[in-house]
Amino acid sequence: MRALAWHGKKDVRVDTVDDPGIVNPRDAVIRITSTAICGSDLHLYNGLIPTLVPGDILGHEFMGEVVETGPKSGLKTGDRVVVPFVIACGSCFHCGKQQYSACDNSNPADQADISETAYGYQMSGLFGYSHMTGGYAGGQAEYVRVPFSDVGPIVIPDGLDDDDVLFLSDILPTGWMAAENCEIEDGDTVAVWGCGPVGLFAIQSALIMGAHQVIAIDHHPHRLELARQLGAKVINFKDVHVHEALLEMTGGIGPDAVIDAVGMESHGFALDSVYDGVKHAMMMATDRPHALRDALRACRKGGRVSIPGVYGGVVDKFPIGALMQKGLTVKTGQTHVHKYLPQLLEMIGEKKIDTTFLISHRMSLEEAPEGYRLFLEDQDSTTKVVLKPEWEKGRFQA
Amino acid sequence: MHPFHSRDDHRAAAAFTIGGVALAALAGGVIASRLAGRERTYSQPEDAPDKTLRGHPADDWREDTVVGRTVTIHRPRAELYAFWRDFSNLPGFMQHVRSVDDLGDGRSRWVVKSPAGSLEFETRITEEREGELIAWESDEDAPVRNSGRIEFRDAPGGRGTQVDATIAYDAPGGAAGRLIAKLFQKEPKLQARRELKRFKQLMETGEVATGERQGPPPAEPVSAPQPKAKPKAAAKPKAKVKATAKA
């Protein structure tokens, strides 16, 4: 089959590789019909995630048709499914608490040592996201092996297009959980750093959950415009002092909850980001938490901090004083995707949530390297790239 | 008799059985005597298990070789005990154990993979309490003398069972010893942890997790029946229709 493989920093290629098969009883093999490039993939593309090996197949946002099942996969050949990017067993202590991204059993024992050493405990397996998360081949490919297929994939009813439901695999539940972690109350202002796919879905979710106002912060005009169309107020951090603006827009109280939907590759113009950039270049620190620092400082006293943005290592100049003195609550994590799927699928069916507005590009799998380049270099207009492995080579729709 | 039987082994193993190792044995009650024999200096009464002592022998496995780890498994105690008590189940989650045959009277014959080929040795059960405890020890002439002890306790709050495994081994000196040492390139503690994780995976999910894209899973005994090979067509038909096994 054809699959997008990582070969090095900013070097991804579509290679011909062996087809996947059934390995374990609960497996299924899925023929991919749609698969997206995620902001998280850019961290891989930029070479910021260790334990990636040349030849690793990327992609953790995908859906398709079941073509092969193990004896204990609850799926049937022909089922149309969306697959969560988190791999979870459904039966361990953490899965029992719906903490699927903390699953004890989905990260193979010989790979799990890496996160156990780094974080004190092993994390779940993830598709297409380095060996630290299990070394599972991803779904930017024609076919993918899906472990624990009786637990993760959700069967899509007729009448919904791929574009309607694909983002159930990651960014829609991620935005939803980010908003849920804000514990929104009447009259609340939620400030969201980052108007990428995750930030935009967090904005949509926070408004559905009853936030009085959502304030979106970014510097890309088109992305800010999308945020405005969803109902957010917007701040371009290039033009205004974000902290001042947030105070003025909340009657001096400050935002009740803040969301960092930027993660470890935050852009910034302040001194701390220069410092971070230098350390980064010298491999002395992995993460650049510029937006997170801003968010912690901007959050009102006693407020809530939600961090869907991905971090992998350690950070410098973390404002622990602001966190402690103001008595902030922090909630974060890789999304517990499985927990949100039925609810979100229903809301899509009832047209309470639209996800299709996000897609800026559709292209064949063969164009994937160009998709990565656009998503990184032309961020403003490239809001989401969806790859269609069934499309013939060269087909491209912007 | 030379302890090594040369057989080819495609998987260069770092270690075998629980601690990747499970080896050794001082005469009699290996683990207990090892732990009990240690000089311990406590600054005050201590509730943490002995194996977490600083300067514990397992920190320097070349010198002394006892490894242990506790894991909580979300299954009933009786079930876990019964599974482990049937040693022929062990190769299902111990990557480097090829087979364990029951010889009766609590005796078993183990065949373990190593870079030097297969190693064989026999063990006998030294202590056993239904649903609670299994301890075994290799015979004196084992290529690598070893013993293991696994305890099962109910976990609080309906969390299943706490499984506490301890393994001790003793590598012989000389050329054979150096060969054995090669087996343990990986820290035995790490191997023990991995084997216990695989045990937990198997008990909780019915399978051992792997990122392999094609079967069989690496933790399966090499002698296990191979799943039918998937035809590898160069040009793939548009609609790939496959037989679906019944759940």
Ligand SMILES: NC(=O)c1ccc[n+]([C@@H]2O[C@H](COP(=O)([O-])OP(=O)(O)OC[C@H]3O[C@@H](n4cnc5c(N)ncnc54)[C@H](O)[C@@H]3O)[C@@H](O)[C@H]2O)c1
């Ligand atoms: N928690 C999870 O499970 C999960 C799932 C998916 C993605 N993520 C993470 O969420 C983050 C966002 O993902 P995405 O797909 O939306 O990425 P993206 O790269 O498309 O979007 C990031 C946005 O942040 C903006 N930005 C950068 N620096 C900023 C700053 N200092 N202040 C305000 N905005 C700033 C960028 O301009 C961009 O629009 C990434 O870190 C990604 O890894 C997490």
Ligand SMILES: [Zn+2]
């Ligand atoms: Zn993603």
Ligand SMILES: [Zn+2]
């Ligand atoms: Zn689990």
